[in-house]
Amino acid sequence: MLREDVTDAIRAAVFDELAAVGFARMSIEGIARRAGVGKTAVYRRWKSKLSLVLDLVSAFAAQGLPAPATGSLYGDVHALLEVAAHALRHPVASQVIPDLLVEAARNPEIADAIKAALLDGQRGVAAVILRDAVARGELPESADPDRALDVIVGPLYWRLVVVRGELPDGYLDEVARGAVAALQA
């Protein structure tokens, strides 16, 4: 029977290594070293660096993402932004997510995993938010979940991940207000 604590140590080391050097530079030897574990222990569980990462990402996907229901479009958008900002400010996640997204452009398996773990979840949340807003009459029936997600999360991602800038007080409020205005335009 494989020891659970060893498995956990490896999983944690993969996250750290992924954040520190990125997928491309990450090596099984480096993971084992960081986890304080023999290479054997890693290979006994996963057959490659890729399957290791796919496993982690899939586990992340299983968590699911709760859709906010604050009673207003602005409130829902704001809540979604809060969750996203929290994730993208996490020092490990803010390195790992963009790294894997770039890697996904070259590797279909990673692309699928990321899509299932992140993008599909967000898409679902956006769809629910829009449906509720349409029901309240805040948006026309023609509202498109994909474009909504672009307008809501895009600015935040650009600011936090691309520009890697600060998040001034009230920024999320402004983005939320702006996104609502953009959707209603």
Added chain:
Amino acid sequence: MLREDVTDAIRAAVFDELAAVGFARMSIEGIARRAGVGKTAVYRRWKSKLSLVLDLVSAFAAQGLPAPATGSLYGDVHALLEVAAHALRHPVASQVIPDLLVEAARNPEIADAIKAALLDGQRGVAAVILRDAVARGELPESADPDRALDVIVGPLYWRLVVVRGELPDGYLDEVARGAVAALQA
């Protein structure tokens, strides 16, 4: 005297290699191979992979970015989006830019180069667009160039680079209209 055609071949090979495998996996040997050139020719010109890339990015920065002046905020925003969409749809640029942005999070020298080559240029354009819009009375004086850029380019970047989705007909019009609404909100 170093031969100019060899230098050009190396530069081109770096772009292709960067797009194909990314900065992390890129090797001097691979560049020389792709350029049909000896390793010696590369080392005679640049001292490392990093200085090679910094050189290319800086050359890119020197081009500058013209600010649109269409006479309306919507027109200017739309023009900026056109330029950005054109760049992000280019098969090489759409791989290289996100790759280097991720690398920038780990390497300050790359971060500075990218900032000078891309972000500062865009920031300047946004500032001009906002200034004109304020002069026309389309926006209040309080308009912030950074946030404007987030709202204008963010959704497009998210769609094209993160989600790697299509760009439906009329999408840029919608994003431009939405961005204007967001800025005025």
Added chain:
DNA sequence: TGACGTCGGAACGCAACCGTTTCGTCGTCG
């Protein structure tokens, strides 16, 4: 014609990592 410098190609020793195998240790079952 001869000197010079760049060229591509090949090899150098070195380092890292690959994926596998072997070893002795330790903990857990039966």
Added chain:
DNA sequence: CGACGACGAAACGGTTGCGTTCCGACGTCA
């Protein structure tokens, strides 16, 4: 108590890239 299996450590041969060095071929200029 004994068999079993996972453990960390070390070594294996092989690959790739590092940065350097040497080579003969070629082009250019004096």
